[in-house]
Amino acid sequence: MSITLARVEPSIAGVGDYIELMKPRVMSLVVFTALVGLVVAPGHVHPVIGLVALLCITVGAGAAGALNMWYDADIDARMARTAARPIPRGRITPGEAAGFGFTLAAFAVVTLGLLVNVLAAALLAFTIFFYVAIYTVWLKRSTPHNIVIGGAAGALPPMIGWAAATGSLAVEPVLLFLIIFFWTPPHFWALSLYRCEDYARAGIPMLPVVAGEDETRRQILRYALILAPLGVAPWLLGYAGPAYGAAALPIGGVLIALALRVRNERDGHRASKQLFGFSILYLFLLFAMLLIDGRPGGLFGHFA
Amino acid sequence: MITSTDAMNEQERQPPGIKLTAQQLRARRERSIAIALALGAFVLLIFAVTMVRLGSGALSLSGDDYMRPVQTTK
Numbered sequence: 001m002s003i004t005l006a007r008v009e010p011s012i013a014g015v016g017d018y019i020e021l022m023k024p025r026v027m028s029l030v031v032f033t034a035l036v037g038l039v040v041a042p043g044h045v046h047p048v049i050g051l052v053a054l055l056c057i058t059v060g061a062g063a064a065g066a067l068n069m070w071y072d073a074d075i076d077a078r079m080a081r082t083a084a085r086p087i088p089r090g091r092i093t094p095g096e097a098a099g100f101g102f103t104l105a106a107f108a109v110v111t112l113g114l115l116v117n118v119l120a121a122a123l124l125a126f127t128i129f130f131y132v133a134i135y136t137v138w139l140k141r142s143t144p145h146n147i148v149i150g151g152a153a154g155a156l157p158p159m160i161g162w163a164a165a166t167g168s169l170a171v172e173p174v175l176l177f178l179i180i181f182f183w184t185p186p187h188f189w190a191l192s193l194y195r196c197e198d199y200a201r202a203g204i205p206m207l208p209v210v211a212g213e214d215e216t217r218r219q220i221l222r223y224a225l226i227l228a229p230l231g232v233a234p235w236l237l238g239y240a241g242p243a244y245g246a247a248a249l250p251i252g253g254v255l256i257a258l259a260l261r262v263r264n265e266r267d268g269h270r271a272s273k274q275l276f277g278f279s280i281l282y283l284f285l286l287f288a289m290l291l292i293d294g295r296p297g298g299l300f301g302h303f304a
Numbered sequence: 305m306i307t308s309t310d311a312m313n314e315q316e317r318q319p320p321g322i323k324l325t326a327q328q329l330r331a332r333r334e335r336s337i338a339i340a341l342a343l344g345a346f347v348l349l350i351f352a353v354t355m356v357r358l359g360s361g362a363l364s365l366s367g368d369d370y371m372r373p374v375q376t377t378k
Contacts, residue, residue, distance in 0.1 A: 010322060012331045014335070111349075
């Protein structure tokens with residue numbers, strides 16, 4: 001019996017490449033929204049346990065990012081926005097990325113389950129599974145609703161944070177989930193309007209590729225009209241104070257105004273780019289205000 | 305039957321070991337340090353959570369509570 005070994009080049013991947021593989025910008029948004037879920041939850045969490053929960057959620061998000069880059073390496077190579085990622089650039093092999101992603105995912109889930117609680121760990125496992133198997137493998141290449149349904153994965157971190165703090169779920173974390181869930185489509189569709197050719201070349205059925213720009217602009221406005229009231233809801237339902245309401249109302253207005261400009265835009269993509277940029281600021285401001293003025297366990301509530 | 309000459313020939317036919325380039329060596333060293341740091345951080349994490357979860361109970365295990373005789377009823 002003879003064994004043939006394929007010649008494998010020793011890896012040239014550095015630490016920076018692995019960090020890039022974890023999508024640090026997505027991770028920063030995940031850790032921030034999870035922190036808000038953790039802080040606004042009622043009751044007291046020991047700082048060390050809170051830190052462990054955040055760390056596990058962050059590593060879990062990074063693992064999901066690595067697995068996404070592993071599976072999507074072929075389409076990433078065909079898009080200008082993603083062609084410089086570590087796998088298409090030849091810095092990390094697909095096998096290394098898969099091993100890294102699966103190992104981190106297992107560590108994050110098991111550690112969260114053993115050191116914090118099982119509900120939070122189960123939610124984290126579901127989030128990673130949803131992002132990798134449901135969004136990346138299945139939906140992304142098959143339907144223009146890919147980011148609508150797939151957005152659920154990005155919306156779950158505040159629920160995981162809440163579950164880590166309380167061991168249970170309630171209406172408030174579901175509201176936070178809904179805010180991010182309805183924020184995702186206008187955010188990504190605004191981007192896809194001016195990256196349409198990129199997505200078409202890669203064969204990804206994004207909404208402007210499949211249904212055209214006009215339909216995408218209409219859908220963006222539709223989701224913005226749902227998102228803005230949802231953004232104000234924590235204040236209306238008494239989960240956040242007047243300072244939150246005073247911030248959520250005007251920025252919700254700006255969001256709708258920008259979505260209207262996108263809807264009416266005929267030449268170029270100036271409004272789409274503005275909406276894309278503002279949508280990031282919008283979500284950041286909403287969650288930052290929740291951190292400051294959330295009830296009952298808001299940042300100030302802890303010291304009251 | 306394998307003779308010693310055969311074994312020597314076999315050894316000669318073996319390709320030389322993989323020679324790492326300077327870039328590959330640098331990358332491996334970088335990864336090794338990162339893994340060591342991550343492992344150290346993980347150990348500290350487990351230690352910190354153990355202290356938080358058990359609190360003073362962790363220390364008293366080796367003290368009075370551990371040594372106290374089991375109470376029996378007559």
